[in-house]
Structures are given as C-alpha cells and as structure tokens.
Amino acid sequence: MKILVVGSGGREHAIIKKISESPRVKEIYAAPGNGGIADIATLVDIKADEIEKLACFVYERGIDLTIVGPEAPLAEGITEAFEERHLRIFGPSKEASRLEASKIFTKEICKKYNIPTAGFEVFDEPQKAMDYIERAEKPQVVKADGLAGGKGVVVAGDKVEAKEAVRAMMIEKQFGDAGLKVMIEERLYGEEASILVLSDGENIYPLASSQDHKQIYDEDRGPNTGGMGAYSPAPIITDTMYQRIIAEIITPTVFAMKEEGCPYKGVLYAGVMITEEGPMLLEYNVRFGDPETQAVLPRMKSDLIEAIEAVIDGRLNELKVEWDERSCVCVVLASGGYPAGYEKGKTISGLDKVKKLKDIAVYHAGTKKEDGKVYTSGGRVLGVTALDKDITGAIDKVYKAIKLISFDKMYYRTDIGQKAVKRVKS
Numbered sequence: 001m002k003i004l005v006v007g008s009g010g011r012e013h014a015i016i017k018k019i020s021e022s023p024r025v026k027e028i029y030a031a032p033g034n035g036g037i038a039d040i041a042t043l044v045d046i047k048a049d050e051i052e053k054l055a056c057f058v059y060e061r062g063i064d065l066t067i068v069g070p071e072a073p074l075a076e077g078i079t080e081a082f083e084e085r086h087l088r089i090f091g092p093s094k095e096a097s098r099l100e101a102s103k104i105f106t107k108e109i110c111k112k113y114n115i116p117t118a119g120f121e122v123f124d125e126p127q128k129a130m131d132y133i134e135r136a137e138k139p140q141v142v143k144a145d146g147l148a149g150g151k152g153v154v155v156a157g158d159k160v161e162a163k164e165a166v167r168a169m170m171i172e173k174q175f176g177d178a179g180l181k182v183m184i185e186e187r188l189y190g191e192e193a194s195i196l197v198l199s200d201g202e203n204i205y206p207l208a209s210s211q212d213h214k215q216i217y218d219e220d221r222g223p224n225t226g227g228m229g230a231y232s233p234a235p236i237i238t239d240t241m242y243q244r245i246i247a248e249i250i251t252p253t254v255f256a257m258k259e260e261g262c263p264y265k266g267v268l269y270a271g272v273m274i275t276e277e278g279p280m281l282l283e284y285n286v287r288f289g290d291p292e293t294q295a296v297l298p299r300m301k302s303d304l305i306e307a308i309e310a311v312i313d314g315r316l317n318e319l320k321v322e323w324d325e326r327s328c329v330c331v332v333l334a335s336g337g338y339p340a341g342y343e344k345g346k347t348i349s350g351l352d353k354v355k356k357l358k359d360i361a362v363y364h365a366g367t368k369k370e371d372g373k374v375y376t377s378g379g380r381v382l383g384v385t386a387l388d389k390d391i392t393g394a395i396d397k398v399y400k401a402i403k404l405i406s407f408d409k410m411y412y413r414t415d416i417g418q419k420a421v422k423r424v425k426s
C-alpha cells in the first residue's frame with residue numbers, strides 16, 4: 001500500500017513509524033512532515049490544510065490510504081473532499097468533527113444525551129460574560145468556542161483572571177473568530193486522563209489509556225500548552241473506571257452522533273476528569289492526541305493499518321488489538337519560551353547517540369533537516385519516548401536518554417509520569 005499521512009508533529013511521526021512496521025505498507029508520504037519523518041517517509045511540500053492540493057497529489061500518485069493527523073483539515077472537510085473523489089481516508093467528517101471544532105456543540109450533545117460534564121453557559125457578548133463571572137460563586141474556566149491550538153482554555157484562579165481571559169478572547173480577539181463566542185464552565189477537580197477509542201460509527205474499540213501533562217511547568221503549574229509529556233497506561237484508569245467511561249461517556253456520544261445524522265468514524269479522544277462523583281467529560285478531540293500517541297502507539301503490537309481499515313469499512317466488531325504490557329513514557333523537549341514566543345533554527349545535537357539505545361524512540365515535532373543537520377523549527381521540538389517494564393523504569397530510561405540531547409534554550413518538564421508513580425506506590 002501507498003500511504004499519505006497529513007501533518008507535521010510528533011503524533012504524525014509516531015503514526016508513520018508504526019505504519020512503517022506494517023508488512024502491507026510499501027511507500028509512505030508525509031505532508032508536510034518534519035526533519036525526523038524525513039528519515040522514513042517522503043516529504044511532500046503541501047500544508048495540512050491545503051485540501052485540494054492534497055487530494056490532487058493523492059489522486060496523481062495513486063495513494064491507497066490517507067491518514068489525517070491534526071484537527072484543522074478535518075474541521076474544514078478533508079474527509080468529504082476525499083470521499084467525493086473516491087479516495088480512501090481515515091478521519092471523521094466535517095459534521096462529526098464539530099465534537100472538537102465547537103465546544104458548544106459538544107456541550108449541547110452532552111446535555112441532550114445525559115453525558116456527565118461540567119455545567120456551562122455560553123456568551124456572545126463580553127459584558128454579559130463579565131457580569132456572569134462577577135456573580136459566580138465557584139471558580140470558573142473560560143473557553144473559546146472554536147479551535148485555538150489547545151490554548152483557548154483558561155482555568156482562572158480568580159475573577160480578575162477570568163475576566164482578563166474574556167477580554168483577550170472576545171475583545172482583543174486573541175484567537176480570531178474562534179473566540180467570538182465563549183463558554184464559561186464550572187471548574188472540576190480531580191485527575192485527568194486521555195481515552196482514545198476507535199469508532200466506525202456504530203461500534204467502538206478502546207485503545208490503551210494515557211495521561212497528558214498540559215501545563216508548561218513541573219507540578220502542573222503555568223499556562224497550558226499543546227502537551228509536555230505523556231505516559232501509558234494511566235493507572236488511574238482501572239478496568240472498572242474504563243468501563244464506566246465507555247458506558248457513561250463514549251457509548252452515548254457515538255450513539256448521539258448517529259442519531260444526529262453525523263456518525264463518528266475515526267479515532268475519538270476523550271479528555272476526562274476523574275472526579276469524586278465519577279468520570280466527567282472535559283473535551284473531545286477528533287484525532288489522535290499529541291503527545292499521547294507517542295506513548296500509546298509504541299505499546300501497540302498489532303498492525304495499525306488493520307485497525308484503521310476496520311474503522312473505514314465498519315468492521316470494528318471483528319478487530320482485536322494486542323498490547324505490550326510494558327509502560328511507555330514520552331517527554332517533550334521544547335524551545336525555551338514556549339508556549340509564548342521562542343527562537344527557532346537551533347542546532348540539535350545528540351540524536352545519533354540516542355538512536356543506538358534500546359526501547360527508546362525520538363519523535364520529531366518542530367524540527368527541520370538541512371544538509372544532514374537537524375534544527376529546531378517549532379515550540380515543541382522532540383518527544384523522547386521509553387518503554388520499560390514499569391513506569392519508574394520507563395521514567396529513568398527516558399530522562400537518561402534526554403541527557404544526551406541538547407539545543408540552545410532546550411526546556412522540558414522533569415516530573416513526567418510522577419502522578420502514575422505515586423498512584424502505583426499507594
């Protein structure tokens with residue numbers, strides 16, 4: 001098979017590495033890819049949201065299957081554009097992608113189908129939002145309705161901060177049209193986990209659990225980022241808890257989407273808060289998580305292509321995925337300054353040394369390769385991943401590997417996986 005993977009992050013690198021191990025895959029293309037993906041796939045100079053160009057490329061090259069990494073092309077209808085041309089593609093339709101593209105759509109679904117989530121109000125006028133915050137008795141979370149690259153959520157410490165978020169989103173239009181409407185949500189307390197499931201519109205197939213680390217600094221301090229590290233499995237997700245999440249959140253959502261006339265076909269990622277009252281939905285993403293994928297896919301023993309084809313063909317009830325019992329930890333190495341401003345073009349050294357280590361993989365995100373050298377080109381630069389028999393072993397291994405890598409102003413969290421260690425020990 002010839003495969004095109006759309007996207008350029010660590011997630012796409014992990015997907016490409018995984019499918020490159022499939023005996024069915026002969027050629028892999030990545031649009032636009034990155035400096036690490038370049039080692040195992042042919043890079044195509046088309047951006048992820050250039051849907052028409054991508055469709056033409058796939059048609060001309062006779063690509064058998066396109067796998068979409070990021071949410072933006074899905075929200076813009078890449079799936080429909082490909083299907084109209086009879087091109088095979090993995091990713092939900094534009095209508096189904098509203099689960100990520102519109103937080104308000106998702107909340108309405110939750111309300112209608114009784115899916116547990118935080119209470120919320122929607123505002124399209126800044127003054128009304130400010131008045132609501134002033135009157136609120138409990139802490140609030142301010143969210144831009146549309147896509148904001150994972151940065152459109154402010155978990156406000158107090159009313160001043162909440163109002164500041166409303167001002168930035170609605171008046172200063174920090175996220176453009178994505179912040180024209182905001183949602184103000186009751187703050188939930190508990191531990192978060194990421195649940196990735198496959199859905200063919202009818203059946204679901206749960207993948208391994210994982211946990212992200214969204215905040216930039218250790219101990220979950222500082223502003224949210226796209227994700228600073230992840231591990232899988234997440235011990236907080238016991239079998240019983242997983243079953244509750246499937247029964248109370250995922251199954252009703254997949255049912256709802258079918259009822260609403262937009263069946264969900266693809267990978268569905270539920271961000272869940274495990275509260276004292278049980279699991280509550282924080283958000284849906286309509287794609288693989290980044291960096292969760294870098295921690296989940298190395299544990300998948302079965303062929304990812306088989307799983308993807310089962311989704312497309314509506315045969316998920318026949319799928320069986322085998323997992324590596326070991327733990328996997330991924331630590332993101334970022335450019336100093338991220339998630340705010342940062343410099344690019346720094347030379348990355350040490351990658352050759354890490355390549356020789358067993359059970360370690362380095363997934364590139366913001367990198368560029370020129371004349372055989374690798375340079376930083378984004379905020380999240382690399383995701384270093386280790387597999388080991390348990391979480392403590394994987395953490396030791398990953399931080400040892402990181403010591404070998406360097407670039408100017410490199411920054412990473414030093415506590416990835418510690419929540420899991422505490423839970424396993426207690």
Ligand code: AMP
Binds near residue numbers: 155185186188192
């Ligand atoms: P979202 O993009 O909606 O998942 O929000 C990003 C992050 O903000 C989540 O992963 C949580 O860490 C935090 N968050 C979002 N909503 C809430 C909430 N209602 N209560 C507490 N934290 C939240």
Ligand code: GLY
Binds near residue numbers: 150227291
């Ligand atoms: N890890 C967060 C995300 O993929 O959105």
